[in-house]
């Protein structure tokens with residue numbers, strides 16, 4: 001017993017200080033894209049040409065990246081001859097609307113907290129049923145990590161539960177292909193009203209890399225009233241946690 005206590009003292013506190021402070025993210029981490037406001041070289045398609053998901057484009061307004069499709073591979077940053085795209089280490093990528101995930105120069109995603117009725121119910125206790133709708137297990141792993149001692153999701157009253165009947169909402173990962181569609185919708189409908197739907201990762205938002213396949217896998221967005229979109233491939237656990245806290249109107253840095 002004494003050995004256990006000594007080891008506990010030696011290890012100290014392992015839970016991240018977030019949301020009081022943002023932990024140091026590794027130098028290789030790619031967060032919010034920063035797009036330059038200069039006009040692109042006419043007819044240059046260097047960045048769009050290498051984008052594997054068609055997330056990046058130029059329209060009459062500006063250069064833009066759709067974070068709902070972006071897998072943060074960094075190819076556009078590498079190949080743009082004018083350095084128009086760089087990636088910051090800003091982990092705050094979640095948005096309340098699908099359109100809100102379109103990043104332009106000087107514009108970033110925003111999360112609007114749930115309306116008061118749902119916030120009153122869920123702000124101190126939000127139970128989620130995870131639906132892995134043909135994910136590759138990366139988003140599932142980073143969601144699972146939230147329940148470890150490092151992120152300690154339970155300290156915010158948020159947890160994952162086994163049954164939709166015990167849940168306040170669903171967290172969907174994966175591109176939701178045809179063979180998972182009925183199960184995804186049935187699970188959402190099994191959650192008592194009022195409820196929330198959260199799409200985690202580029203696949204659950206848009207189909208990600210699988211959207212171009214032949215299995216109608218365009219994520220949860222076309223099928224469920226998603227309240228929170230958390231982009232990434234996979235999203236960093238901090239990005240997921242930040243989005244959840246913002247949805248509940250809890251303090252975040």
Ligand code: SF4
Nearest residue numbers: 051070071073074076
């Ligand atoms: S980082 Fe995103 S926008 Fe850039 S090439 Fe990769 S997927 Fe496309």
